[in-house]
Amino acid sequence: MEVAAVYIHIPFCHSICSYCDFCKMYYHEELVDDYLTALEKEIATYYHGEEIKTLYIGGGSPSCLSLSQLKRLFQILDVFHLTKEREVTIEVNPEDIEEEKLQLWKRWGVNRISIGHETAQAKYLADLGRSSCLTSEALSLVKRYFSNINVDLMYGFASQTKREFLKDIFTLLSFDVPHISTYSLILEEHTKLYLKHYPRLDEDVDASFYYLLSSILEQHGYTHYEISNFAKEGYASNHNLTYWQNDHYYGFGLGASGYLTTRYTNTRSLSSYCAGKYRLEEERVTKEDAMVYEMILGLRTAKGVSKSSFFRKFGCQIEQSFDIMELLNQNLLELKGDHYSIPKEKWYLENSILIKFLEVKREK
Ligand SMILES: C[S@@+](CC[C@H](N)C(=O)[O-])C[C@H]1O[C@@H](n2cnc3c(N)ncnc32)[C@H](O)[C@@H]1O
Ligand code: SF4
Structure with a gap:
């Protein structure tokens, strides 16, 4: 069995968004320190020294860690044998963009940055419980260090008009980044938005937004290479292609999933995880399943x-x-x-x- 991809989950964020059902919690300095210790142990338990082509550090917001915690994280990740043509991605919340962090990521071999921008419109950012979006100033700073950049765009907010959506699309195009991931808002059970009965956008409008987005991005040189993802030539996400090609990958960290001889999902309980009880579910994959x-x-x-x-x-x-x-x-x-x-x-x-x-x- 060949395994050449690793996903690392960092479940901390400085603020929690009202729509998010990902495995995440508020940043707390000591919790992060304990978590990194547990992560190191999990990796030591399962990683067998394979050559790794793609490493994806997702979350949560891995960018919210302090400089010293980020340094420790990269020391832990140094155990992986990365190939020369490696793709190393880190997910970044726009709030956390600062020059010293960009320099540290660059120094430790990160070569792809994925930023949660979502929308440039204040009223929808407020609906989402997000304090800020990506600004052109912050992006210019990122571009001083990285060229392989993804930006996440969300749409499908209650009462969002075509005019508002076009505004968001053209702001995004002005960023001139080589990769765009798009998300139509999902009202996940147990999230704040769901519990307060945030209205759904009409499905026909949502569908028309999907095709509008696709045609505008394609006209501007992006290839719609996966249902929700767009890339300029040569910038498709190699890590995500691992998933879509049904290839094997390690998933390490709280709530992470992986596909080795089984498909597994880790616990979302921090205390279980720190006690070394990593796996929550494990499913044997028969040939028929595969x-x-x-x-x-x-x-x-x-x-x-x-x-x-x-x-x-x-x-x-x-x-x-x-x-x-x-x-x-x-x-x-x-x-x-x-x-x-x-x-x-x-x-x-x-x-x-x-x-x-x-x-x-x-x-x-
Ligand atoms: C881990 S977050 C990105 C990094 C960082 N945590 C942030 O939010 O800026 C992954 C992305 O998933 C998308 N997402 C999360 N929950 C969603 C939901 N309920 N509906 C649609 N998209 C969602 C958002 O676009 C978000 O940027
Ligand atoms: S969307 Fe991103 S920043 Fe917001 S809670 Fe989820 S992981 Fe954290």
């Missing part, structure tokens, strides 16, 4: 799933394993050369199409 993952993850991408590589991996054809005739007849699936993919004009329906995939799996 085939389903291969399809539903690969079909998120514009390229889709390769027939020949499916055959190489599983020793059978896609058509033998899935009854895809109806999906093809309904134009929910298409075959281009060696690859099955979902036509771009159907991408908004992606989730329902993927659910159909589970239904068309042929029983052995």
